[in-house]
Amino acid sequence: MNSFVHGANYYLCLKYLVMLKRFSVLLIAVFIAVQSFAQLDARDTTVAAFIPYFAYAFQMPGGDLANRYGNNSTIGGGLFYKTEKNFLFSADVNFIFGNDIKNADTIMSMVETSGGHIIDGNGVFAQYALYERGYSINVRFGKIFRVLNPNPNSGILVMGGAGYIIHRMKIDNQYRTAPQISGDYAKGYDRLTGGIAFNEFIGYFFMGRTRVLNFYGGFEFYQAFTRSKRNYIFDQIEKDNNRYLDLFYGFKIGWMIPIYSRTPDKYYYN
Helix, strand or coil, rough: CCCCCCCCHHHHHHHHHHHHHHHHHHHHHHHHHHHHHCCCCCCCCCCEEEEEEEEEEEEEEEEEEHHEEEEEEEEEEEEEEEEECCCEEEEEEEEEEEEEEEEEEHHCCCCCCCCCCCCCCCCCEEEEEEEEEEEEEEEEEEEEECCHHHCCCCEEEEEEEEEEEEEEEEEHHHHHCCCCHHHHHHHCCCCCCCEEEEEEEEEEEEECCCCEEEEEEEEEEEEEEECCCCEEEEECCCCCCCEEEEEEEEEEEEEECCCCCCCCCCCCCC
């Protein structure tokens, strides 16, 4: 199996620069909004707040998932709502990505040569790579317990929730020169699988004195009950009707931007 690195070109560079510019403008707008609304001193008051956040997680597979993929990462974002009693409600969306594919030669055996290559439409070895890709969407509920807390809004965080996970093996064929692994044909090999998932999190939640230093981190666990979303699997020569238990577990850290309002500052005069 050959792997490749896409060459950079002017069009893609320009496209990414435009995307980066738009993302920067969005972050600036969020920051301005936060400065406009975030006016309460969280050092000595338990506050209610909407808290947008961005998060990264490193995950290890378990259950049936470990037969397909190795370790993966996720990036995503969401929104907390924190009550004055330190209960948390949240909704989030995450992108799953990795490049450790198990049994790749077996999966691609119908289109590979004995040497492990794929012949493309030009009669030469196709340049392609295999990746793990997926998404999850979740809703969660939890509570901040005032343990090891420097202020009333920080402490040990315990959360649980439910959502939906879908994952697949992405076949990246450079220039799509090999029709046997491109377009609709790729769907016969990609192992698209999805289902309902439950999640748990335990870690630490910190809301600081400034609008910048606000974060959470800890251990996250997923149990997904999944099934194949494809009507036919080429290398198995049949539809996959099995049910799977896909497990993810690992460490997650997030950066938060709390939005809340406050009472006036206190001034003291001699």
